[in-house]
Amino acid sequence: MGAEHTVKAFDEDITRLRGLIAEMGGLAEAAVTNAMDALVKGDDALADQVIKGDKRIDALESEVDKLAVRIIxxxxxxxxxxxxxxxxxxxxxxxxxxxxxxKAIAKAARKIDNRKKFEPLTLLPAMGELAAEMVHDVLTAYAARDAGLAREVIVADTKVDNFYDSIFRNFVSHMVENPATISTSAQLLFVARNIERIGDHATNVAEMVHFAATGTYPADDDGEPLHQTGD
Amino acid sequence: MGAEHTVKAFDEDITRLRGLIAEMGGLAEAAVTNAMDALVKGDDALADQVIKGDKRIDALESEVDKLAVRIIxxxxxxxxxxxxxxxxxxxxxxxxxxxxxxKAIAKAARKIDNRKKFEPLTLLPAMGELAAEMVHDVLTAYAARDAGLAREVIVADTKVDNFYDSIFRNFVSHMVENPATISTSAQLLFVARNIERIGDHATNVAEMVHFAATGTYPADDDGEPLHQTGD
Known part of the structure; x- marks a missing residue:
């Protein structure tokens, strides 16, 4: 009876822990999507919402820390x-x-003027969607303890990387041809870099999900991390 | 007497925990430096050493996990x-x-031929040194619980980012002018991206060091993370 009580209490704690991570992840995914929307539409109110909303994500991390310590x-x-x-x-x-x-993307969104005249901006939303999808999928993988889906997220990171490279080249050409837009280009490159980092961090989470589900880190046949082969 | 014993045992555990992190950090710093040396000199034996050495870093992470759980x-x-x-x-x-x-840089190093004919390669070592220095400094900050030094590491990340941008532009020009080197360029861009990510992760550690030392995450006056302002 005592052991059963302990098991039940543990399960409740773990369920709460997973719920907190799911909530954090949902907020982070929405933050990526909203920050990109604010950027594309020039919606300062939405950008402010993302900036303020980050405090809630920080607070949830603290809650996860406390609960995890309590469980241990x-x-x-x-x-x-x-x-x-x-x-x-x-x-x-x-x-x-x-x-x-x-949050950094939302802050950059607030600084950009004349977005309609800036053609390379049209490339960023697809890259942002891909990164938001990785965040979404890695949380689904976490919730379902699905190591296979975690591996898919790791592979998808290559697409975000390729997007970044192609955007970078496009921006550089645009800057050469339109020197007046250099400061806008620099802001948008900064956004692209942050999207690339979001993809990289989703990959990092995917490795941890894989570890939680299987006890091993994902690796290809020669033990190389899947997303870093450069092939 | 009992309380004193507990405090002493705790201090010993924490000292060991810090020692493990210092060892991991030292190995990671050496891995960055050796991978870059292997790349520049074409030293395959050194590259292999970095690739094999990564297992020791992974094993140390496991030891940190176990000891931390034991302490809690x-x-x-x-x-x-x-x-x-x-x-x-x-x-x-x-x-x-x-x-x-x-490890990924070391693997890329093994794939590059004709490095002497490739001029943009000369830009990478300085970027690698900067990233290795960030890793070194953030571990010094950790050992000394020095929040100020942690903040300096965060600021230094901007330099690595700027290096990456300048290398990227240089590579793109080089690729346009020397189409025969495109596959080497792609490998080296992959290396540059990994150096950039090392800088970003050193920044992440710096935020955690700041948190461990002060209980707060570093932020500038308007609460913005220092390295993501894009200014």
Whole structure:
């Protein structure tokens, strides 16, 4: 009866922990999408909402930390259960950074004028959608403990990287041809870099999800991390 | 007497935890430097050493995880002490990724031929040194609990970002003028991106060091993360 009570209490704690991570992840995903919308539409109110909303993501990280510590101290989880709690702590740290990048995009959005005249801006939304999708998928993988989906997120990072390279080249040509737009281009390159970092951090979460689900980090046949082969 | 014993045991555990992080960090810093040396000199044996050495960094992350859990479970640390243990767990996860990027650079180094004929290669070592210095400084900041030095690391990330942009432009021009070198250029751009990510992750560690030392995350006057202002 005592053991059953302990198991039930542990399950409740873990469910709450997973709920907090899901909430953080949902907010981070919305932050990416809203920051990109604010950028494309020039919607300062939406940008401000993203900037202010980041505090909630930070607060949730703190809650994850506290609950994880409480679980380790009170429930003394072993093996798989402990691995899950450790993964939650690390994932919360990475999702918090995704929130930071979205906030930075929202701040850049506030600084851009004359967006209609700036043709390369049309490339950014698709890159942003891809990154937001990675954040979404990695959270789905986390919720379902789906190591296969986590591996797909890692592979998708290459697409975000390629997008970044192509946008960079496009912007450089545009800057050469239209020197008057250099400061806008610099702001948008900064946005592109932050989207690239969001993709990289989603990949980092995917590695942790894989670890929580299987006890190993994802690797290709020669033990190389999937997203860093450069092939 | 019992309380004194507990405090001493806790201090010993924390010292060991900090020692493990320092060892991980030292190995990660050496991995960055050696991977760049292997790339510039075409030293395949050194590249192999970096690739194999990454397993030791991964194993140390596991040791940090285990010890941190043991400390929380047995010593029930409070406030500052607990914050330090949580920071160690998260920092270990980020330093492990720095090791991954170095391994990826070492693998790229093995794939490059005709490096002497490739002029843009001369730009990469300085960028690599800057990133290795960030890794070094952030570990010094961690060891000394120096929030000021952690802030300096965050500011230095902008230099790595600017380096990356300038290298990217240089490579694109070089590729246009020398189409035969495009595959080498692509490998080297991949290296530059990984160096940029090492800088970004050193920044992430710096935020955690700041948090462990002060209980707050570093922010400029309007609460914006220092390295993401894009100004």
């Amino acid at each position: 101290a009170l429930r003394a989880p072993m093996a798989d259960d402990l691995r899950e709690v450790i993964a939650a702590l690390k994932i919360a740290g990475v999702v918090e950074r995704i929130g930071d990048y979205s | 479970a047995l010593r029930a640390p409070m406030a500052d002490d607990l914050r330090e243990v949580i920071a160690a767990l998260k920092i270990a996860g980020v330093v492990e990724r720095i090791g991954d990027y170095s």
